[in-house]
Amino acid sequence: MAQSALTEDNSDTDAPEFGELDGIVGFHIRLAHGAVYRHFTETFAALGLTQKQVSVLWLIGSNPAVSQIELGSRLRMDRATTMTIVNRLQERGYLRREKSSSDGRKQSLHLTDDGEEALEQAKRCIEEHEAWLKSRFTSDEVEKLVEMLSRIHE
Amino acid sequence: MAQSALTEDNSDTDAPEFGELDGIVGFHIRLAHGAVYRHFTETFAALGLTQKQVSVLWLIGSNPAVSQIELGSRLRMDRATTMTIVNRLQERGYLRREKSSSDGRKQSLHLTDDGEEALEQAKRCIEEHEAWLKSRFTSDEVEKLVEMLSRIHE
DNA sequence: TATTGTTATACTCTATAACTATA
């Protein structure tokens, strides 16, 4: 049952319509995220860093001695996911793990000198990436967009 | 070199600060997408469908006989990525491939009866998911948000 | 030659489960 309302043959057109899908907010968030992800990857091809890796470097840089569980909590990753990111950055020599002095269960994460340098480079790339992203908005719109996105992820 | 400006030990607090990261639009898009993705996954656990799979079902339902290349172009996926999604849906019996009558290189994609039914169920789940997402916005804000996100992915 | 579909391969993100060490 349930034959679709649209029955014309679209096999020759190269622009299938979104139809009702166009009204779905989550759908647009997904597409926008994909577009940003792809541009980010291009911008960071030379540095060889992913979005998540940059976020983690940045957060450790701003919060020295942060633990893995806190990092994951802030970036909405579980412990295992956090491990894979931190491991990769450690393998590349961008951070080091130390035992927390106050809680023996925790690690205390620190950037190495190479990590600090990679973060500085990454921040310059981010400027370029953000300029591309913000170019389609006024500064008022950027503010409104960030505020609305925060309502979703907070 | 490049010692971070913040040097206090954060190993005891459980809320590391975003700092400058808070001003990065791409960062908020990533977090918002993650939040939406996780709620979607919960909502669709029973149906066992992913965001991408639902988008593909929906688009084939609205555009019968669409080809894989057109599907991919609309959802910003390359040919290989489109294959993996379409394969999975075909294995579950939700769609069938036919040779396009007008262009022998193209496939023509159609939902099976099971696929139509799965799509109907998915659309009801989407309503619930969207209600959760939209609950934090006025209808004017929803419109503005969708319009701004479209500027990013178009 | 260009396009479409296909296969093989690989990497990242994500998550669950089970285990160890510490609180």
Add this chain to the structure above:
DNA sequence: TATAGTTATAGAGTATAACAATA
């Protein structure tokens, strides 16, 4: 008991490269 880290494992999305069939 609960928390933090670790390891093993697995699925999904994404992409590149090479190949076959068709235009």
